[in-house]
Amino acid sequence: MTTAPSAPLARARFLVLWSTPTDVEAFEDHYRRVHIPLANRMPRLLSYTVSRDIRAIRGDAGCYLVGELAWATIDDLRADFQSPEGRATAADVDVLSQWSAGVRSLTYEVEETHLGV
Numbered sequence: 001m002t003t004a005p006s007a008p009l010a011r012a013r014f015l016v017l018w019s020t021p022t023d024v025e026a027f028e029d030h031y032r033r034v035h036i037p038l039a040n041r042m043p044r045l046l047s048y049t050v051s052r053d054i055r056a057i058r059g060d061a062g063c064y065l066v067g068e069l070a071w072a073t074i075d076d077l078r079a080d081f082q083s084p085e086g087r088a089t090a091a092d093v094d095v096l097s098q099w100s101a102g103v104r105s106l107t108y109e110v111e112e113t114h115l116g117v
Contacts, residue, residue, distance in 0.1 A: 010046045010070030010110065012077040017063040017104040018096070027099040031065075035092050041085040044076040045069060064100065074109055 021027035039048055051066040071077040080086045097103055 009112075010072060012071040012074040012107065012109055014069040014071075014077060014107050015105060016067040016069075018065040018067070018100045019062070019102045020064040021099040022101075023099045027096060030096060030099075035089070035096060038085065038089045038092055039067075039069065042080040042083060042089065043085070044071055044080045046071055063104075074107070077107060 018027075036048065036050075039045065047070045049068045051068070052064075054061045054063055054066060056062075069077075071080065081090070093103060
């Protein structure tokens, strides 16, 4: 029995926490029309998800929107950050920050701990 090749595991992530925009319509329009397409041009990027309706379980959620980008390795993430596409995406954060000041971001590596059947 032959199985299809699996997609590379996304072991490196970039998380972006956006604060509530002062102008939601302008932020959303620019985020959808400009920022997401810019980020999706990074050649090694495996996925880009956006989460809304953030609710804190403990502490203060303190954010309006969460963007999570994933790469196979931390080296792939770093290479994309240095690419022309990555630099253009980073520069666009300054544009979005006019509506969503105090954006927070972090990188991390993922270790799977649930090895279920």
